Amino acid sequence: MIIEKLNFDSDQITAYDILIKNHQDKIELTEKKIAEIKNILYSTLNDDVTLEFKDTLISELSGFQSKIEDIHYEHFRDIKMLCKPEQISLFKDLTTELTDYFSPKIRRKR
Numbered sequence: 263m264i265i266e267k268l269n270f271d272s273d274q275i276t277a278y279d280i281l282i283k284n285h286q287d288k289i290e291l292t293e294k295k296i297a298e299i300k301n302i303l304y305s306t307l308n309d310d311v312t313l314e315f316k317d318t319l320i321s322e323l324s325g326f327q328s329k330i331e332d333i334h335y336e337h338f339r340d341i342k343m344l345c346k347p348e349q350i351s352l353f354k355d356l357t358t359e360l361t362d363y364f365s366p367k368i369r370r371k372r
Contacts, residue, residue, distance in 0.1 A: 264278070267352060268341075268352050268353060269352065270344070277344055278341065281337065281344070289333055292329050295326050296323060296327070296330075299319055299322050299323050303316065303319040303320065303323070306319070338357070338360065341353070
C-alpha cells in the first residue's frame with residue numbers, strides 16, 4: 263500500500279523492503295516481551311502477590327507499549343526520508359490515514 267501510494271521507484275522499494283524487515287523484527291521482539299510480561303502478570307492471579315509487584319508489571323507493559331509507538335513513528339520517519347521532494351505531498355496525505363490504520367479496532371458488544 264505504501265509503495266503504491268508514494269509511487270516508489272525500484273531503488274526506493276529495495277530500501278523500503280529493508281525498512282520493513284527491520285520494523286517487523288523490532289515489533290516482533292517487543293511484542294514477545296509484552297506477551298512474557300502478560301503471562302507473568304496473569305499468572306499472579308493464582309498467587310498472593312503484592313499490589314506493588316502487579317503495578318510494576320503493568321508499568322513495564324506500558325513502557326513496552328510506548329516503545330511500540332516509538333518504533334512505528336520512527337519507521338514512518340524513515341519512510342519519509344526515502345521520499346523524493348515530489349513525493350512529500352503524497353507522504354503528507356498518507357500520514358492523515360495513519361491514525362485510522364493504527365487505531366484500535368472497536369469491539370462489538372456481546
